[in-house]
Amino acid sequence: MPTGAQGLVNKVEGARIERWTTVRVERDRHYDAVTVRLWGRGRDVTREAASGRVVAGSPKRDRRYSEDWTLIRGAAVRGEPRAD
Numbered sequence: 001m002p003t004g005a006q007g008l009v010n011k012v013e014g015a016r017i018e019r020w021t022t023v024r025v026e027r028d029r030h031y032d033a034v035t036v037r038l039w040g041r042g043r044d045v046t047r048e049a050a051s052g053r054v055v056a057g058s059p060k061r062d063r064r065y066s067e068d069w070t071l072i073r074g075a076a077v078r079g080e081p082r083a084d
Helices: none
Strands: 008-027 031-048 054-057 063-074
Touching: none
Parallel strands: none
Antiparallel strands: 008 031, 031 054, 031 063
């Protein structure tokens, strides 16, 4: 697992989405975009890579969080999604 410049590794274990909602749908000349807000929970833990010592968060207690995700595609794209 990659480590940051400070030798730390952050990991969310047991992550699960509890609910979501559409925040925005936009279309312009170049892109189609949809933004969704996700609410979830999981055990968010930051450890020292070398020792495994926990420096933030908890490996035993869930933390609630929310995130906004924006998905985009070219405005000219049509048809079914492709796997490639």
